[in-house]
Amino acid sequence: MPRLASSALATSSCAALLACACASPSAPERVHIETLDSPAEGRSMGYSVYTPPGWDGETPLPLVIFLHGGGDDERVLAEKTAITATFDEWILAGRLDPFIMVAPNGERGFWANWYDGSHAYEDYVVDDVIPTVRARYPIAPGRENLHLMGISMGGAGTLFTSLHHGETFASATVLSAPIFDEQRFTRLAEGKMFRGMPHERLFGPPEVARETARTENPFAKLQTAADLHGTQLLIGAGRRDLPGLLRSNRKFHAHLEAAQIPHHYIEYRGGHDWRSWSQLFPVALCLHMRKSSCELEEDRFFALERDPEVFGVLAAQRASSPAG
Template structure:
């Protein structure tokens, strides 16, 4: 089988005066003889570029060689080192729209990728984790799955909810309208993944968006506060998701590669289920649910939350 390969290109956009948006595409082994494939957009963290995908190539290749993830086409666009995947209010750039519309459309016309929502996913780290969540929560009709590692923003719904503990990421910079002391609170909230999950919960549920969320519990930028808050928001909204708080892991360092690999394996499984359909229900599960059916119905008459996926929990303190 032919090895994987990287292809580089540029995509012209109406908001770029010179040249186009550089991008990299990682094609899986055997690409030329197979397909069409699922499409995964890879969103890098602060300071990154399309080169981030090139450098992470071995992580995805290892998953393919072990058979732990299906072949997919991965694509990464250079949208600025600290753009936060923002559509600027004055229209000088529109990175969210680029990633949710322009870029997928170009990739579908250029490569052997499937056009459907269920076969299109987002995978992001840090700033890219934030970007992947806010885009997926706003556009669940476009993306079937999202995996976000250590999303970097702030816990809470409002710009005033977090203190200096959660402003450490300001040192990296970014659009001053979004990041830092001069930001526009309304713009921050409009781009907040937690706000988008809350406001778009019905569409997220109706489309069955598959969600993976994780962070290390020793994150120097305290991104684990963000992940925990979004987890609780999704829990309270009764939105199914998978959540990992990785013991001893930081924002950078040796834990990042295995965590990225684990997220990619999860994403591959979600894409595979979308293609093949859910496996038949296990007999033991079916038996347990049948056995509890009467008890659950009776309990729901006294407590309607019984039929939710997640319980309505009392305060923890």
């Protein structure tokens, strides 16, 4: 597994943030909407940028790419203020290392390169957004400082993008995502799952769509630990998530465990909503950036025993408590 941001970078960055916290601008002023001319999409595309409180604008920081779900766009970081407020809280408290987050606009395109060539959302993220942000902002170099995360449609996009670009990202956080095996992927690709989806434009004619479902479903793509190419993977869904999502995540988790593929798995208390996700984002980033020094709050989660590496300290505390 790759090593994450060095302790020297993390320590100096956190110290700078805490020293400047009183002078830091308000959260809305630290979320910007920008555009770029995308060769992949052949048009101007937007994305939002979050910068951490107290940042001096010069210290290189890790970059987190966030892929939104269906119905959102590049304004997600500006409109869903619970996300940035929670990041601010964790960073200022010293519980999370500072970072820059970028949320591109993926429309309702499944973050995929479409079969008919009309859209190339995955290429847009990897080939256009990341290089542009690196040119515009001081991003810390190296794979260990590049993370990918998403929810719902964006969670599926995160999983596929990380698998297609195996040595690009340090981590992939996949929350509330539809993770389909070959049978369900085939139903999706043949247009039998979502009414109105342009399935042939996206996946191709039936024979092509079926072959894509056979070879590109995540169960087929991840057969051994080597298939992760060192990417740290976290998957999870809520106990009150959309019908089928929790079930599909449990099935994928079981597949990964059976194949002895390292990953984190979380089942959380909430559902398919921003209140739940905003609490989970800093947890996931802390796990990927700091690994062993994350302070987690037990009452936000169920099924802690499902990932003892993540919640080991809390589980031990619970086990040592006197019986009530």
